[in-house]
Amino acid sequence: MLTKSQARLFFIGGTAFFSLIFVMLTVDTLRQIPERQNTKAxxxxxxxxxxxxxxxxxxxxxxxxxxxxxxxxxxxxxxxxxxxxxxxxxxxxxxxxxxxxxxxxxxxxxxxxxxxxxxxxxxxxKIDTNGFPPEPDLKPQVALAKASVAAVSDRPAYFDSVCTACHAVAGQGGTFGPALDGVATRIDPVALDTWLADPQKVKPGTAMPNLELSDELRAELVAWLSTLE
Amino acid sequence: MKFRSQRVAYLFFATSLLLFSLQIVFGFIMGFAHMGYDVLHDVIPFNAARTSHLNLLVFWLLSGFMGAAYYIVPEEADRELHSEKLAVIQWAGLVIVGVTAIIGFQFEWWEGRKFLEIPRPLDYLVVVDVLLFLYVVGRTALGAERFTTTGSVLLVGLTAAALLYLPGMITFESQVMDSYFRWWVVHLWVEGVWELIMGGILSFLLIKLTGVDRELIEKWLYVIVGFTFLSGILGTGHHYYYIGAPEYWLLVGGIFSALEPLAFLGMALYAVTMARRGGMNHPNRIALFWTVGCGIMSFVGAGFLGFAHTLPQVNLWTHGTIITAMHGHMAFWGAYAMLVLAMISYAMPNMTGRKLFSGWAPEWAFWISNVGMIGMTGAFAVAGIAQVYMERKIGMDFLAVQEAVEVHFAGVVLAACLLTVGIGMFIWNFVQYGLPNDEAVGQGG
Structure with a gap:
């Protein structure tokens, strides 16, 4: 078990040792500061x-x-x-x-x-501050998020409330279904319309449900999806 | 109290509480300014309020430490103070320098160096006054037949604090050098030698309040202050990350700052363990509250919250934001303000012979002021985190961010009202004790 004199030795020895290192680092720091702070200027x-x-x-x-x-x-x-x-x-x-x-x-x-x-x-x-103050690291992402919201703001309300549960556009939305960016380049409007009318008929076993969309709504969605190039 | 001359501590304690009240007033001025109500701008601009707030803190804590030393040293040396008259002169000197400094700040008589704003001519008076203080307590200790470990640690801490004041009086043309040596004073005080003073006072209080064997308490005192210097000296590095000092300080400062909570954890465990071992049955329960509270809150405020923002990866973003104020408030409160209040709570019944510690007021003063300070810390944290994300990480304009966080300063001010009520009750209790009484001399406690 630790005795009182050992405890005292720990205190005095530790203090002396770390003070010495501190003084040595200070000497080195004072040697480096003229260049880092650009004393000449x-x-x-x-x-x-x-x-x-x-x-x-x-x-x-x-x-x-x-x-x-x-x-x-x-x-x-x-x-x-x-x-x-x-x-x-x-x-x-x-x-x-x-x-x-x-x-x-x-x-x-x-x-x-x-x-x-x-x-x-x-x-x-102009002092070498080891990188302080840093560049705002979230700035580009915030700018990106704002831009993508603006780009898809004209989409049908139905898409926002239902489709985005599984599908994403411009990084926003669910990931269960495929992202729909550029869908117009992959599927033509007629095929899209057939697909939306009854997905199971086109591809049996697909996870995409039959949403029983009205002809009007389906036309609106197809028209908008066809703009995603 | 055992010796008549211990009563001189009363002057210092009363001064402490008076200056503490004034510190709170300046705090409110700053809180309202942050809320957007800088109504005193033309009379007390923010930098004058801020400088007064910080220096009043330093003054009242030092006054409290000196009072504690005048009370503790005679008991640990088992003799009267070397000279009560010199102690009173020293007190008067401290008050004169302090009052002059605070008034001077309102007229731009200062050095714009955070925490060390006292102008140079007054610095010399501080040195003379502190030398006189060290002479009185030092002669008392040296003239004794035996002097205890507790007393020695306290005196070594006070002497080292005086010596470390000197690097702050060197004039530099370079901001980098100025900053480098300013931290020798500020950091090596609060995360170094002040912890020796804290350890010494805590040890004295625990010996008196718990009845646990002195040898055991003093052994652990050495271990704790050992950890303080083991981590705290190189921990200075966390102030050297971004001021123009070499890059290795990121590593050195990061590692040793991460160890700093150990010393405070030690203080917390020390206080709690000894209090439990002693059975918590000392009649002056409230002094024990403040003592154990000091150990625990110093760990939360200085240890844990300090650790939370001194890691270089975190500090790169939080450095120079309201996060610093968040940590600063609870650290000073837990480690040093509560310590002085503990000492006052313990010494007052002994000095006056009146046992006014058992009423509801002192107990509520403890709880209300602590809840208030925790609330303030929380509000500062919310404001600080919001600032870091909006200003530092997203790059929003400074003023826009400040307007966005104004509402959190309403939180700071509300919580500060609670703190003020608690401290008001503490001071009311202090006043009720009255003056030291000769009939109390020779009584134990």
Missing amino acids: MTASVVRGKTIWDDRNCMGCHTILGEGAYYAPELTLVVNRRGPEWIRIFLRDPQAMYPGKRKMIQYDFSEEQITDVIAFLDWIG
Whole structure:
């Protein structure tokens, strides 16, 4: 069983060991930082910009490199995102840009001070941050989902309520039956009409049920399906 | 209380509760601003409210730790404090620096560095004040015939906390370097040496409240604080993922942050096991509530919720979002706020000789404030997760997302009202105890 002096040894030894590793990693980090932060690009303007950043406590609302408060936008890549001209106009009168929205303090910066702040933010944006902030990874999928909904929005209401239980179009719908994208290129309208009138007669044993569609509805579905090329 | 000079702790505890109340007020200002009602924008803009909120927290916790030390050290050293007068001077110094800092923040007298906003001239006063504090408790301990493990761990923690304040006073031209060393203070405090202070205070409370053998409690104290440093020192790496430091911090920080919950799990098991072993029959049940609650909530808030967002794969998306506020609130509450409230609950009846711990008010104060804090954490979590998906993963505009999550801040504010009621009841109970009483000197407890 562990004795008290062994426990103390574990505490002191562990602390000493991991402190030593921490100091060694720090030495190596300090060696690498000049290149990773691009020290050569740290002009006098950049340094003045940091002073303004600190004096105004910008971190009290914004985050930079992900650090600060969560009341105002992340600014690591702001120069890249907005461009220097936009930032200059914004800083001249922050409340004019988004009237009635969340307010930034009007600091009455001089043009030189604005130049320094932009220089600082520009330098920040070029630090090697190991990929922060990341590109929004769901953005393409959201865009795709929106597009496909628009493309098939004119389909018959019956298709949406019944057919989609088993069939998908543009990635939306069930998977029990085959997807119907491009069905018009595989089956001509007459064959589609015959099939829908009585699937079992065309292909005995098929899982597709006889939906006993009216002639009118069948015509509507065939007309629409024939547009899926 | 055993010794007359322990009563000086009262000043620190009263200060703690006063500053805590003020912290809550600034919290409400921020909560309303997030809901879209930034009505005080021209008087107290968000960055002033935020800086005041954070620094009041640090001040009231430190005041609580100092009060705890002034109460604990004489008992562990078995003698009066080296000088009660110096302790009172030190308290006055702390109050003056604190009040000056909070007022200064309203006039932009600050350094815009999260958690370390106190301007440099006041930093030097903090150092002088803390040195005076360490002198008083240190002399008390060194002059004793014997000094316990509990007392030593507490003092080592306090001394290390003072030393680690210094890297925060170096001026850097580079944001990267500034950030790197700022975490030496902030991280190595809250996930390092403050846990020593926490371990020391918990150990003292458990010894007093459970009656379990001191040797056993102190042995496990070493194991727990051992785990703290084993994980916490290299765990600093989770602050170095994306600030311009080398890529290996993703690996180092990821692994050791994942181990950090172990120390807090240790604290939780420690408190629960010792309390059960002692039979939970100490008359001051409410102090035991806060003590065991502190162990458990520190594991949930600091350990589990910390783990949940320090993995590099998760943190890449959650870094710098409301998720951080979610974790931060329950972590500080569980590990440190509840600890100070536990210490106050234990010490007040002993200092005043009045046993006001058995009424309904202190018990309801415990439950209501905890339910309030859990509610706040939940609301922050919903807002944070929504923000991460909309802003970070889908790429929606920042302001559009903030408007979408405004409703969850109504949840934060409602839950904060509960917390406020609980803390109000706690303070009411504190006031009813009255001042320390000489008749209580020499009584056990």
